[in-house]
Amino acid sequence: MLDAVEAINERSRVDAVYCPLWDCEPIAFVTEGSFPTIVALQTTMKFWLDSQPQRRADPGWMRTFGDPIIAMESLILSRATAMHSISRAIARDIDTAYGVRFLDDRVAYVPLGLEDWSDGVVVEQTVDMPTITILFVGRLESRKGIDVLLKVVPSLLKRFANVHVNIVGDDTIPRPDGTTYKDEFLSLDSDPTAMNRIVFHGRVDEDELRQHYGCCDIFVAPSKYESFGLIFLEAMMFAKPVVG
Numbered sequence: 001m002l003d004a005v006e007a008i009n010e011r012s013r014v015d016a017v018y019c020p021l022w023d024c025e026p027i028a029f030v031t032e033g034s035f036p037t038i039v040a041l042q043t044t045m046k047f048w049l050d051s052q053p054q055r056r057a058d059p060g061w062m063r064t065f066g067d068p069i070i071a072m073e074s075l076i077l078s079r080a081t082a083m084h085s086i087s088r089a090i091a092r093d094i095d096t097a098y099g100v101r102f103l104d105d106r107v108a109y110v111p112l113g114l115e116d117w118s119d120g121v122v123v124e125q126t127v128d129m130p131t132i133t134i135l136f137v138g139r140l141e142s143r144k145g146i147d148v149l150l151k152v153v154p155s156l157l158k159r160f161a162n163v164h165v166n167i168v169g170d171d172t173i174p175r176p177d178g179t180t181y182k183d184e185f186l187s188l189d190s191d192p193t194a195m196n197r198i199v200f201h202g203r204v205d206e207d208e209l210r211q212h213y214g215c216c217d218i219f220v221a222p223s224k225y226e227s228f229g230l231i232f233l234e235a236m237m238f239a240k241p242v243v244g
Contacts (some may be wrong), residue, residue, distance in 0.1 A: 001025070001028060002028040002029060002034075004012040004015060005029075005035065005205070006034070006095045006224050009035075009093050011236045012238070014035055015036070016035060016036040016037070016038055016081070016145075017036070017037050017038070017157075018037045018038045018040065018084070019037065019038070019039055020039070020040040020042050020147075020229065021039050021040060021041055021042050021044060021073060021076060021077075022042045022043065022107045024069060024072040025077060026039050026076050026080060027072050027076060028078050029077070029166075030075065030079040031079070033079075035108055037075070037078060037079075037080050037082075038080070038081060038082045038083070038084055039080040039082075039083050039084070040083075040084045040086060041083055041084065041085045041086065041090045041094055041227065042086065042090065042228075043090075043095055043143075043225060043226070043227045044061035044070075044073050044094060044097070044098070044171060045066060045069040045070050045073060045116040046070060046073075046097050046098070046153060047093065047097070047169070047227075048143060048211045048225075049066065050143075050155060050224070050225060051141075051143035051224045051225065052097075052143075052144065053143065054176040055113065055176070058141070060074075065225065067149065071159065071212075073098065073194055074098055074100075077094065077098055077100045079105075080105070080106075081106075082106050082108065083102065083106055083107045083230050084100075084107075084108055084110060085107050085108070085109050085110075086110070086111060086112050087109075087227065087228050088109055089110060089143045089226040090138070090228070091109070093105055105177075111228065112228050112233070113128070114146070114230065114234065114237070115138065115244060116237055117210050117213070117234060117238070118210075118213075118236045118237045118239075119215055121210050121238075123211065123214035123215055130162060131162050131163070131164050131217075132160065132162055132163050132164070132217045132218065133163075133164045133165075133166060133215060133216045133217050133218075134163060134164070134166070134216065134217070134218050135163045135165075135168065135212055135215075135218070135219050135220070135222055135235070135240075136149055136154075136166070136169070136219055136220055136221060137168045137169055137213075137219075137231045137234070137235075138168075138169045138170055138220075138231055139169050139173055140167070140170060140171045140173055140180065140181045140182060141169045141173050141181075141229055142224070143223065144169075144221065144223050144224075145221065145222030145223045145224055145225050146167075146181050147181060148222045149220060149222055150181060150184075150185045153165055153185075153198060154191075154194065154195070155215065157193060157194035157195070157197050157198065158190075158194050163197065164197045164198070164199075164218065165197065165198040165199070166198075166201060167182075167198065167199065167200045167201065167213055168201045168202075168204055168209065168212050169202070169203065170202065170203050171200050171202050171242070182200050183199075185226070186200075209234075211237045212232055213235055213237070213240065214238050216238075217240070217241075218240065218241050218243065219231075219235035219240045219241070219242045220243040221242075221243070221244060222243070222244065229244070232244060
């Protein structure tokens with residue numbers, strides 16, 4: 001990535017490089033130092049590990065991956081020219097967890113923004129009978145709270161015959177035991193009539209995602225940690241009640 005930016009700089013001067021902290025993308029820029037580097041503060045390895053106790057308890061994994069990532073994050077935070085904090089909460093949490101002590105002249109607080117997705121979207125209503133559709137959008141991993149949602153779904157579907165649940169997002173992410181949350185849920189010995197009212201859609205393109213937002217009645221995403229949470233903003237664009 002550094003080589004690519006240097007090549008661009010030869011044709012047209014690069015004044016600054018902007019990188020998200022996620023996956024330590026700015027590491028080459030802050031260590032080489034040729035370009036002023038602005039780092040977007042997002043969910044860090046320490047915060048991700050809060051929802052991954054098996055990883056945190058694995059000395060081998062922490063030694064070869066977890067601890068080196070945390071060390072690189074600390075280096076990036078100490079050397080970056082400036083920070084873009086997408087919420088005041090993420091700056092406060094990183095300051096506390098990493099001992100960075102952000103100075104106001106290094107941090108700009110600018111929430112994430114999106115164009116209005118609902119503008120011009122025609123919602124395709126395909127169900128004739130009155131239903132309540134609950135929508136979840138996100139990767140099916142513990143940090144996104146999918147385990148919390150799927151624990152209550154069977155009783156919810158049994159209690160309310162008009163409730164349907166749509167799960168949208170990557171449902172192939174393996175847990176430490178190699179299974180997925182989707183696999184576990186579909187293996188439950190539950191009322192098939194009720195279970196037919198939950199659909200795992202997997203990854204979808206943007207047009208289909210907008211349709212899901214437009215068609216749902218309630219949006220639910222019980223994330224255990226979000227540095228901002230664009231999914232909530234997307235749902236609110238369509239004036240949907242949001243449960244977080």
